[in-house]
Amino acid sequence: MPANKKMLVLPGDGIGPEVMREVRRVVDWMDRRRHVTFDIEEGLVGGAAIDAEGHPCPDSTMEKAQRTDAILFGSVGGPKWDRLPFENRPELGILRLRKDLGLFANLRPAIVWSPLAQASSLKADLVDGLDLMIVRESTGGIYFGEPRGIETMANGMRRGFDTESYTEEEIARVARVGFELARKRSNRLTSVEKANVMQSGRFWREIVTQVHKAEFADVELSHMYADNCAMQLASRPKQFDVILASNLFGDVLSDLAAAVTGSLGMLPSATLGAPDADGRRHALYEPIHGSAPDIAGKGIANPCAQILSFAMLLRWSFGMEEDARLVENAVEKVLAGGLRTADIMVPGAARVGTSVMGEAVVRELDK
Amino acid sequence: MPANKKMLVLPGDGIGPEVMREVRRVVDWMDRRRHVTFDIEEGLVGGAAIDAEGHPCPDSTMEKAQRTDAILFGSVGGPKWDRLPFENRPELGILRLRKDLGLFANLRPAIVWSPLAQASSLKADLVDGLDLMIVRESTGGIYFGEPRGIETMANGMRRGFDTESYTEEEIARVARVGFELARKRSNRLTSVEKANVMQSGRFWREIVTQVHKAEFADVELSHMYADNCAMQLASRPKQFDVILASNLFGDVLSDLAAAVTGSLGMLPSATLGAPDADGRRHALYEPIHGSAPDIAGKGIANPCAQILSFAMLLRWSFGMEEDARLVENAVEKVLAGGLRTADIMVPGAARVGTSVMGEAVVRELDK
Ligand SMILES: CC(C)[C@H](C(=O)O)[C@@H](O)C(=O)O
Ligand SMILES: CC(C)[C@H](C(=O)O)[C@@H](O)C(=O)O
Secondary structure, eight states: OOOOEEEEEEEESTTHHHHHHHHHHHHHHHHHHHOOOEEEEEOOOTHHHHHHHSSSSOHHHHHHHHHOSEEEEEEOOOGGGTTSOGGGOTHHHHHHHHHHTTOOEEEEEEEOOGGGGGGSSBOHHHHTTOEEEEEEEOSSGGGTOSSOEEEEOTTSOEEEEEEEEEEHHHHHHHHHHHHHHHHHTTSEEEEEEOTTTOHHHHHHHHHHHHHHHHHOTTSEEEEEEHHHHHHHHHHOGGGOSEEEEOHHHHHHHHHHHHHHHTOGGGOEEEEEOOOOTTSOOOEEEEESSOOOTTTTTTTOSOOHHHHHHHHHHHHHHHOOHHHHHHHHHHHHHHHHTTEEOGGGOOTTSEEOOHHHHHHHHHHHHHO | OOOOEEEEEEEESTTHHHHHHHHHHHHHHIIIIIOOOEEEEEOOOTHHHHHHHSSSSOHHHHHHHHHOSEEEEEEOOOGGGTTSOGGGOTHHHHHHHHHHTTOOEEEEEEEOOGGGGGGSSBOHHHHTTOEEEEEEEOSSGGGTOSSOEEEEOTTSOEEEEEEEEEEHHHHHHHHHHHHHHHHHTTSEEEEEEOTTTOHHHHHHHHHHHHHHHHHOTTSEEEEEEHHHHHHHHHHOGGGOSEEEEOHHHHHHHHHHHHHHHTOGGGOEEEEEOOOOTTSOOOEEEEESSOOOTTTTTTTOSOOHHHHHHHHHHHHHHHOOHHHHHHHHHHHHHHHHTTEEOGGGOOTTSEEOOHHHHHHHHHHHHHO
């Protein structure tokens, strides 16, 4: 029997706790049927942590995060904490986790399962079978660059400013994650920047080209400006395999790609750190949807993105490819069977709540 | 008879010159039928200017630009100039014009004419009748912020960096353009930033809120993060009236909005400076499509965006609202009549080339 796997669960706010409950069913199933036991700790993050400990990501949570094998994150934020000062908002919870754990590679799949192709705002044939992966740099760029601030200048006028900055090492390591992924997929990578107006964009293109030439010449590499990439995602998304982008462009483009799928409630993500000498790496998994305060507590949220985030965790943190596939296939079969939560409802399908959806996934796994 | 109106025509590269030729037909019509004569100068810009004078926007062009009433710009760039150094690419032509003429407010309409709703990648009902306006700041932000560069740091590692910076004056003046426009439309403005991660974004929100409160409290103002705005544009674009954004977010979001319409070949834009004491302002009008080197010289490019850019010029630089509408209506009627260039072709329509399309617009004007 394999050693227990440590997992830190951070449900957060809004619908976070209720969709996380459905993951527990899958975890129990793993224990029962696959003889894989997880050693689960819970922690506070976001508004829940602000309320309890005065910080969106308190040291108590960071300590647990440092010693766990993998973090399963829910979602944070809500109207209750909207008027807090910049230095103390729920979002800082996720930013601190990314930065302090060195989670530099944010993997954001945009997938359209055939039964859901109708849910997209795009014509179904343009998205049916879509399967692209955005690799977003997530500890650098304008999110963390210094200097930054709001200041009064010598002439008495105020200004706000930020710094976009990328070192060659920061670009190269995330590019490697992108190229490795492309190799396991259709072997194509599109690197995105604004090399026509930004110096960091020029530099990004230079380093990606260099890494490509030296280590991944077999992968088909193309470069695209961010504005054009947004256009292409909205019009012909299936042209892409892996998209590589900075923190800021990756933020906008990955949300755009998610919207294009039409089913935000279905999309997971992984954010990975660098492997240490023993091959262990910090990693965090979270649905891309937010805390959806408007529907929290109603039992109608879609738990699939959180369950699929757990599948990514099995794959990336524990190398359990087979189990990850089992979970993903179970979700797909439940959809094909016609069950739908409200967010992905279509005429003729059976509308169900959060826990019926979770139970259906486990029943499918049991088959 | 009104005094002659000065207009500087900069055809640029690729399809620029051939679509500009169709505008000349409309200009002639104005002279013949509306008794409005334009005093037209021509100038070099982009690759054409690099070839002739060694700079994408030579001083000879800047001098003409300084003394004209309005600039009609084509498009720049092409494979021939793709490998030029950063400091000498065709794109710098447009960047210099914006910066040196103080053209800080880039107006980018995204409109879907009913006959073209099918051309969108989005389902027709989601875009039919779409009419939104993006007001993009265009002389500030990360496009021009200092310091910027690629440098070797003390530890021997290289980095690329840029500065995003906005003063209160820069934000306030473009916000005013947005609010004024909203008042003439549906009275709603959505201001876009990443106030949750960027200091310049927090400051942007603060100043927009302040201008709103002091001068435009009657306009409905909302704030949206850039990633969410990208999502919303791809899924429910008709929710927007006026969108206000920084140079960088505006670049990406306006191209996204254009792609959502499905007919890039139809969309014009205007970029305006501040009015001087006599109410005169520098202004530049250009189609949002590029120079399309792949189809240049084939006589198949869609001239409508260039013609509609001229209509914007009539409206914004000469206050000729009625004439602007005449031109816009003529284009719409030609579409309704079933003529289509290749880029907007649909089954059942009549496919025509650049000049037949231009002639049809003038014939419609003649009616
Ligand atoms: C919550 C916010 C800080 C965050 C970001 O901008 O990175 C979010 O949009 C995301 O993509 O995870
Ligand atoms: C050509 C390029 C510099 C330009 C920009 O990024 O502003 C273009 O994309 C635009 O939107 O006009």
